[in-house]
Amino acid sequence: MSRVYSVGISPCPNDTFLWGPLALGAIRLPFSLEFHYADIETLNQLASARRVDVLKLSFFQYAQLPRGYYRLLPVGAALGYGVGPLLVARRPLTRSELLQARVGVPGLGTTAYSLLRFYMPDLPLPTEMRYDALLPAVAEGRLDAAVIIHESRFTYASYGLICLQDLGAYWTEQTGYPIPLGGVFVRPHVPRRPLIRALRRSLWAAWDQRISALPAYIAQYAHEMEPSVQAAHIALYVNPFTYRLGKLGWAAVRYYVRCVRHFS
Numbered sequence: 001m002s003r004v005y006s007v008g009i010s011p012c013p014n015d016t017f018l019w020g021p022l023a024l025g026a027i028r029l030p031f032s033l034e035f036h037y038a039d040i041e042t043l044n045q046l047a048s049a050r051r052v053d054v055l056k057l058s059f060f061q062y063a064q065l066p067r068g069y070y071r072l073l074p075v076g077a078a079l080g081y082g083v084g085p086l087l088v089a090r091r092p093l094t095r096s097e098l099l100q101a102r103v104g105v106p107g108l109g110t111t112a113y114s115l116l117r118f119y120m121p122d123l124p125l126p127t128e129m130r131y132d133a134l135l136p137a138v139a140e141g142r143l144d145a146a147v148i149i150h151e152s153r154f155t156y157a158s159y160g161l162i163c164l165q166d167l168g169a170y171w172t173e174q175t176g177y178p179i180p181l182g183g184v185f186v187r188p189h190v191p192r193r194p195l196i197r198a199l200r201r202s203l204w205a206a207w208d209q210r211i212s213a214l215p216a217y218i219a220q221y222a223h224e225m226e227p228s229v230q231a232a233h234i235a236l237y238v239n240p241f242t243y244r245l246g247k248l249g250w251a252a253v254r255y256y257v258r259c260v261r262h263f264s
C-alpha cells in the first residue's frame with residue numbers, strides 16, 4: 001500500500017489549475033495525495049504547526065519559519081511581473097491620510113502584508129480579514145482601504161473602488177525583481193523528484209486542455225467566480241515561473257526572504 005501525503009492548497013484557480021490533473025487522477029505518482037483546501041492565511045498557520053506534508057505557502061510566511069521546516073520546490077510558484085497585490089480605496093487617499101485610515105489585509109502572515117510594509121513601513125497595524133471579505137468591507141465603509149489579492153484585482157472596480165498603488169509594481173521598481181507571492185513547499189521527508197516531475201506534467205496537461213473534467217474541478221472551488229475571471233486569474237498567476245523558477249526566480253525569492261528577515 002502506497003504512502004499517503006497530505007496536500008494543502010488554496011481554492012484559487014491558479015492552484016486548482018496546477019494541481020487539477022493530479023487531483024483528478026490523470027497524472028500518476030508512486031504515492032497517494034490527500035487534498036485539503038483553505039485560504040492562504042490558514043495554510044500559513046498550518047505550516048507553522050508542520051501539519052501538512054505539501055502545501056502552498058506565502059513566501060513571507062516561509063521567511064518566518066525556522067530553517068528546515070519546509071523546502072521550496074522549483075515548480076508551482078506564483079511569481080512574476082504585474083502579479084502583486086493592489087492597495088484599493090473608495091477615493092484617493094494621501095500617504096498621511098493612509099496613516100490614519102482603517103486598512104485591511106488578507107492576513108499578517110501574507111506576502112501581501114509584507115509588500116504593504118515595504119511600501120509604507122510606518123503604517124500602523126492593519127485589520128486582518130479573509131481576502132474575499134475585503135472588497136465588501138471597503139465598499140460598505142467598514143474599512144477605508146485594503147490590500148487585495150487573487151481574483152479581487154479583476155473585480156474591485158465593480159465595487160466602485162480605485163487602485164491607490166500596485167504594490168507588486170512598486171516592489172519591482174525598487175528592486176528590479178519579479179514579485180514572489182507564494183510557492184509549493186514540502187516537508188523534508190516528502191520525495192521531491194517524483195513530485196516535481198508530476199507537477200510539471202500536471203501543468204502541461206492543464207495548459208494543453210487534455211483533461212475534460214478540469215474546468216468543472218476549477219469552478220467547483222472557485223465558488224461564484226465568473227469563468228472569465230477564472231481565466232484571467234489563471235493567465236496572470238500561472239506563467240513560465242510556475243513551470244520552472246529558474247535563476248531569476250530563485251534570485252528573487254532569496255532577495256525577498258533576506259528583506260523580510262532583515263525587517264522582521
